[in-house]
Amino acid sequence: MFIVGPSGSGKSTLLRCVNRLEEPSAGAITFDGIDVLAPRTDINGIRRQMGMVFQSFNLYPHMTALGNVALALRKVLKMSRTEAADCARAALTRVGLADKADAHPSELSGGQQQRVAIARSLALSPKIMLFDEPTSALDPELVGSVLAVMRAMRESGMTMVVVSHELQFARAAADRVVFIDHGEIVEQGPPARVFGDPAHPRTREFVARIAGHQ
Amino acid sequence: MTDLDRFVFSFLNVEVMRRYLPSIAEGFVLTVELALAVIVTGLALGLTLAVVRSLQIRPVNWLIILGVDMLRAVPPLVIIVLFYFALPHVGVRMSGFTATWASLSLVLAAFSEEIFWAGILAVHKGQWEAARSTGLTFGQSLTFVVLPQAVRLTIPPLTNRAIAITKGTALASVVGVPEILSAAITGQSFAANPSPLTLGAIAYLILFIPFVVAGRFIETRFAWKR
Amino acid sequence: MDALVQNFFNVAIMRAAAPLLLKGLLMTVILCLVVAPAGVLAGMGVALMSTVRRRWVTWPLIVYVDFFRAFPPLVLLIFIFFGLPFVGIDLPAFAAVVLAFTLNASSYYGEIFRAGIESVTSGQTEAARSTGLTRVQTLAYVIIPQAVRNVLPDLIGNTLEVVKLTSLASVVALPELLYAARSAQSVTYNPSPIVLAAAMYFVLLWPGVRLLSRLEHRMIASR
Numbered sequence: 001m002f003i004v005g006p007s008g009s010g011k012s013t014l015l016r017c018v019n020r021l022e023e024p025s026a027g028a029i030t031f032d033g034i035d036v037l038a039p040r041t042d043i044n045g046i047r048r049q050m051g052m053v054f055q056s057f058n059l060y061p062h063m064t065a066l067g068n069v070a071l072a073l074r075k076v077l078k079m080s081r082t083e084a085a086d087c088a089r090a091a092l093t094r095v096g097l098a099d100k101a102d103a104h105p106s107e108l109s110g111g112q113q114q115r116v117a118i119a120r121s122l123a124l125s126p127k128i129m130l131f132d133e134p135t136s137a138l139d140p141e142l143v144g145s146v147l148a149v150m151r152a153m154r155e156s157g158m159t160m161v162v163v164s165h166e167l168q169f170a171r172a173a174a175d176r177v178v179f180i181d182h183g184e185i186v187e188q189g190p191p192a193r194v195f196g197d198p199a200h201p202r203t204r205e206f207v208a209r210i211a212g213h214q
Numbered sequence: 215m216t217d218l219d220r221f222v223f224s225f226l227n228v229e230v231m232r233r234y235l236p237s238i239a240e241g242f243v244l245t246v247e248l249a250l251a252v253i254v255t256g257l258a259l260g261l262t263l264a265v266v267r268s269l270q271i272r273p274v275n276w277l278i279i280l281g282v283d284m285l286r287a288v289p290p291l292v293i294i295v296l297f298y299f300a301l302p303h304v305g306v307r308m309s310g311f312t313a314t315w316a317s318l319s320l321v322l323a324a325f326s327e328e329i330f331w332a333g334i335l336a337v338h339k340g341q342w343e344a345a346r347s348t349g350l351t352f353g354q355s356l357t358f359v360v361l362p363q364a365v366r367l368t369i370p371p372l373t374n375r376a377i378a379i380t381k382g383t384a385l386a387s388v389v390g391v392p393e394i395l396s397a398a399i400t401g402q403s404f405a406a407n408p409s410p411l412t413l414g415a416i417a418y419l420i421l422f423i424p425f426v427v428a429g430r431f432i433e434t435r436f437a438w439k440r
Numbered sequence: 441m442d443a444l445v446q447n448f449f450n451v452a453i454m455r456a457a458a459p460l461l462l463k464g465l466l467m468t469v470i471l472c473l474v475v476a477p478a479g480v481l482a483g484m485g486v487a488l489m490s491t492v493r494r495r496w497v498t499w500p501l502i503v504y505v506d507f508f509r510a511f512p513p514l515v516l517l518i519f520i521f522f523g524l525p526f527v528g529i530d531l532p533a534f535a536a537v538v539l540a541f542t543l544n545a546s547s548y549y550g551e552i553f554r555a556g557i558e559s560v561t562s563g564q565t566e567a568a569r570s571t572g573l574t575r576v577q578t579l580a581y582v583i584i585p586q587a588v589r590n591v592l593p594d595l596i597g598n599t600l601e602v603v604k605l606t607s608l609a610s611v612v613a614l615p616e617l618l619y620a621a622r623s624a625q626s627v628t629y630n631p632s633p634i635v636l637a638a639a640m641y642f643v644l645l646w647p648g649v650r651l652l653s654r655l656e657h658r659m660i661a662s663r
Contacts, residue, residue: 048572058567061586075577283653288642288645289618291618299622300634377509395518418515
């Protein structure tokens with residue numbers, strides 16, 4: 001699922017409310033039959049099953065790529081050091097970075113860093129992945145590698161919620177597109193319809209403007 | 215007497231405080247004088263040394279580095295004791311005030327030289343080149359282009375260091391200078407009551423709290439960007 | 441020149457005073473080994489508590505930190521050693537010194553750690569929490585290691601200050617290095633022991649001073 005909309009429309013906030021990095025003031029969020037907002041909910045347990053990828057990667061600069069991926073495996077899933085390392089290596093292999101396991105984030109390109117960040121979430125075998133503008137901070141020539149990883153994840157059946165400006169990619173890869181403006185859903189549906197034949201004037205305007213840019 | 219009464223009688227004894235207020239007020243003035251003297255000479259000497267160091271004369275720089283390292287490694291009280299108790303043995307006599315002023319000025323000079331020098335290094339090389347390319351001399355480039363930028367960078371660490379070293383004025387009590395702490399200790403032993411110490415403590419807070427709070431403010435305004 | 445050597449670099453007197461001074465040095469080292477870790481722990485506690493964004497927690501902490509930073513450590517020591525006995529709290533010199541200097545050092549360490557924790561961006565916390573790490577795990581494995589690394593020069597600098605601070609203990613007759621040197625001076629009526637003590641402080645702290653200088657320059661160069 002893709003969430004699109006102008007800057008400041010509330011896409012990222014919506015995404016961050018899903019795993020309660022921000023507290024929504026009203027509404028309901030249900031994940032796998034559990035009320036995410038209920039005070040008794042084990043939010044850390046839920047977060048473990050929801051991967052999140054950030055615009056600015058947020059890799060831990062004091063750890064290697066492997067260390068970044070392994071930390072939650074050891075501390076949240078309580079794996080042993082060797083188990084976690086094996087699992088982390090497998091996740092890095094999935095994003096095509098098996099050879100960079102011992103590199104620190106500062107030694108990696110932006111695209112590689114973002115793929116390590118994806119591996120960090122992926123390693124926890126989440127049921128859903130949240131992407132907050134995963135390619136906005138990347139140089140254009142590095143975007144492709146990250147999108148390729150995301151496409152492969154989709155093909156393996158991962159549920160993904162993506163906030164992005166990559167409309168081309170959304171058109172090709174999304175099952176559903178949600179257009180948000182001023183904090184509310186303006187329209188939603190399959191990408192072909194939302195982009196090809198938008199019902200709402202605001203959507204039309206947005207699609208035209210973005211298309212003009214690309 | 216309840217515990218509270220005993221506490222008030224000991225530490226907040228108004229009658230005792232009133233008796234020793236004048237001598238502690240005099241001590242306050244002396245502390246301020248000493249502190250100002252240390253800050254002025256210490257920073258001036260530190261800046262001078264940093265400028266001399268920027269001339270890059272090898273043997274001179276080694277001397278500066280060695281001197282600065284020594285003054286940074288030896289406790290200020292040890293230096294004061296050396297000046298006041300050791301120098302008279304070779305015929306150099308000075309008052310406790312002078313010994314404290316000279317010692318703390320040297321220590322501040324050492325620390326501020328390092329900070330100023332770091333500031334000068336931090337100003338981008340392009341600034342030097344731009345200034346020299348417009349025909350400014352070395353001295354003019356330093357004075358009008360590099361130092362103004364360097365000083366701005368150094369304000370937060372300098373404030374902190376100057377406060378820390380100025381608090382060392384209390385060490386003057388060890389060499390018989392009747393500054394705040396000394397006046398408070400004398401008052402305490404004469405009155406057999408520690409209220410003069412409370413008064414002295416209040417005097418120090420009045421003197422230093424504004425600087426600590428200002429330092430906190432300056433730190434957020436001019437913070438070194440790391 | 442001869443008078444200078446006789447008085448300041450008198451080898452015979454230095455040799456005679458050396459055992460006393462070494463004992464003093466041992467006391468100085470013991471003091472540092474108690475005060476520095478206690479100050480680091482208390483300071484880390486202060487810094488961690490101030491990550492709780494509640495006014496009734498942060499304001500008392502700011503008052504604590506600013507109060508002990510404004511207070512000359514010697515004044516604090518005199519107050520504890522000479523003042524507190526009047527209300528029946530009669531601490532031995534060692535305990536008074538440890539208490540005074542730990543209070544002083546913890547306020548500085550606290551401020552340094554706080555700055556370090558604030559230097560780590562909020563994205564780090566978000567990333568860690570999004571993988572299911574708890575608040576405490578996030579602090580322990582993600583935030584604190586980066587915070588300490590960011591303020592390492594300040595931590596080393598403050599620890600050097602703690603070592604130098606211990607010389608004030610001589611004022612309450614705790615037999616550390618400076619006190620030993622002054623005793624030796626008054627017995628021999630020759631200031632060479634003080635010069636020797638100064639040299640010992642220099643040898644003890646010089647590696648730290650050099651290291652600090654290099655770290656500071658590297659930090660500025662990497663800006």
